[in-house]
Amino acid sequence: MPAAGVVLIVTVVLIVLALVYYLVSTIVQLRAITNGLDDVIANVGEILAKTEPVEPVVADINANLDAAVSALEGLLVKKAGMDDAMGLVVGLYPGAAAAGLRDFPQSREISPPRIGEVYTKGTLTLARLGREAPIAVANPAGPVLRNVEYGSLNARLLYPEARQGRPERLERSPVIGTDSPEQYEQRDDIGKPRKRMRSA
């Protein structure tokens, strides 16, 4: 065999060896890729299975919350009126009046009243419901009251404490009426203008 033929055979053998090495290495890598993709497919399948019931559940939650929002907005506007309702909203969430009420687009165009006025009227309404607050002596239908000295205390007394710590020490409701066991002296200054300090 001539030398050129030997060189040719050696070269072909080298090419075949290189092909074997690289192709086997590539096959190994492709096997690794296949295994990894199998893991991915399994995990994606789990994700699909876990998220399948999410849509109807979330849709049901949203439907319930939408109904609650509509009912509460309607009740708020019905009972407080649009102006005071927006004032109350602003009192709870400053700046929220710009967004307005969802079911009442016209609420965005209202200039909300001051918080104190709405709050006092709400306090009077609660007081009228029998919470025995001193402020209940006023007429809820009357003008807005401003008790700058005890307004905060009176308001706080209307609401129960978060941990209900008071009932053990809370006095029982007094018996009132002309035949009550304890007669209280009637104050003369109730209903009259407050005393003012004379200016020097």
Next chain:
Amino acid sequence: MTLWWIGDIVLLVVVVPAVLYLLNGVLSASKSIVPSVRKIADVTAAGSRDLDAVPLLLTTQDQVRQTVAGVANYGGSLDVIIDDA
């Protein structure tokens, strides 16, 4: 005989480097894919673990229903006892 040598030289100088270059490129590309696939598998596994809390949505759904029912009852009572504006 001269043509044989020319063919051998062409084989050694052109064909062998080209084959090696191409095969090396395929192997490098396949090697670079493996870490990416492994990362994707890890991420999907983590995402699947994150969704283990999804069944709690059923509890949330039930609680929302109860809360909305309570709010509706409370609102109905308020509608009765409080005068309209």
